[in-house]
Amino acid sequence: xxxxxxxxxxxxxxWRVGSFRPCDWSSAVIISRPGSAPAxxxxxxxxxxxxxxxxxxxxxxxxxxxxxxxxxxxxxxLDELVNRLRSTPYAxxxxxxxxxxxxxxxxxxxxxxxxxxxxxxxxxxxxxxILQLYYLKNIAWDLKLxxxxxxxxxxxxxxxxxxxxxxxxxxGRRDLLVKVLSAKDVNEAVTMLSGTEFSSDAExxxxxxxxxxxxxxxxxxxxxxxxxxxxxxxxxNPRLYEAKAANVNGVGELVALDIDAYxxxxxxxxxLWGLAEAEVQELIITPARRVQLQALTSMVGADSVxxxxxxxxxxxxxxxxxxxxxxxxxxxxxxAFDRQMKETSSLAFVWQGLSPGTILALIKLLEFEVSNLAAxxxxxxxxxxxxxxxxxxxM
Numbered sequence: 001x002x003x004x005x006x007x008x009x010x011x012x013x014x015w016r017v018g019s020f021r022p023c024d025w026s027s028a029v030i031i032s033r034p035g036s037a038p039a040x041x042x043x044x045x046x047x048x049x050x051x052x053x054x055x056x057x058x059x060x061x062x063x064x065x066x067x068x069x070x071x072x073x074x075x076x077x078l079d080e081l082v083n084r085l086r087s088t089p090y091a092x093x094x095x096x097x098x099x100x101x102x103x104x105x106x107x108x109x110x111x112x113x114x115x116x117x118x119x120x121x122x123x124x125x126x127x128x129x130i131l132q133l134y135y136l137k138n139i140a141w142d143l144k145l146x147x148x149x150x151x152x153x154x155x156x157x158x159x160x161x162x163x164x165x166x167x168x169x170x171x172g173r174r175d176l177l178v179k180v181l182s183a184k185d186v187n188e189a190v191t192m193l194s195g196t197e198f199s200s201d202a203e204x205x206x207x208x209x210x211x212x213x214x215x216x217x218x219x220x221x222x223x224x225x226x227x228x229x230x231x232x233x234x235x236x237n238p239r240l241y242e243a244k245a246a247n248v249n250g251v252g253e254l255v256a257l258d259i260d261a262y263x264x265x266x267x268x269x270x271x272l273w274g275l276a277e278a279e280v281q282e283l284i285i286t287p288a289r290r291v292q293l294q295a296l297t298s299m300v301g302a303d304s305v306x307x308x309x310x311x312x313x314x315x316x317x318x319x320x321x322x323x324x325x326x327x328x329x330x331x332x333x334x335x336a337f338d339r340q341m342k343e344t345s346s347l348a349f350v351w352q353g354l355s356p357g358t359i360l361a362l363i364k365l366l367e368f369e370v371s372n373l374a375a376x377x378x379x380x381x382x383x384x385x386x387x388x389x390x391x392x393x394x395m
Contacts, residue, residue, distance in 0.1 A: 056358035062089045073376050074386045103377035108164040110370045115167035128356040133230045138167035147218045150186040201225040214273040250357035256289035261337040267299050268330045290315045
């Protein structure tokens, strides 16, 4: 039976790190609303490039090093883990927690810091609209869970404890999520999204779920809404986001990895879940990046998942060994993209200087860190050996 906890705090996904109303984006994300944080005065005094670049390098110094992560993984209890986390930049966000602790509540506190840091970066982003679009991933994280909860018949009370909603509060969109959670069923929940940037994809997700019974279609289609908008923004403004020098990792490389990973994984999973070829084709985000549309179309028509995976080899030389099932093979592809993204994000700081590429890379690295820490919390709660926990992290 499918479970609501097939979400970011589950052991399975925690071990695999790195997993919209027509609207005026500036009003949806940049401009402060009642109850949201005011714009940063410093951001108004500096150019967008200088502000986001300076902020990225300042925040990179707050990322936890390998020794600190290892010490956290060696915690013998959640009480000890929380006490150790209180000596890190997450301290303020853990202050509201009280014993008895559990991994889920710890993860929500960690994700709250992720949302706050990302939101603060958007306050001085100015013309770099792509940073605001990436912020929607924080909102989508909650929305996907809310839609799956309604599909599974979970009540508001049963679901809200799995959500923090800080990301929505920061941009004045908490009420929308509450309406989705309060809907009488999943059909009404999707209707509540009418007029939002998620609406069309949510309707397709619902149709696919009703047809195939696979609840993860909500993840696939909601991610499509965000990444399609990100791809469009980058395609319309390539010079704005171009790297500081040739052959270095800027916004373009990060976006390309995100789009390639989405296109490949959505095609593979949709084939596995029995979606019709024409419907799988509609999920492909264009323009395609390193894996071209022709290759993706061939993947859609491939006889099997394993045959489809072979078609990405000219673009990505991933080592994909040990899979016993199609699900495991797809997980290996996802893990490989995660490693590539982690490496690319880390290298962005070497050459980019003060640029939007560095702040986007910082956000990516912080997402990895939060996922690692959430996985540690799950491992400690389950009494898993520290060495095994560490072996599963993206360091």
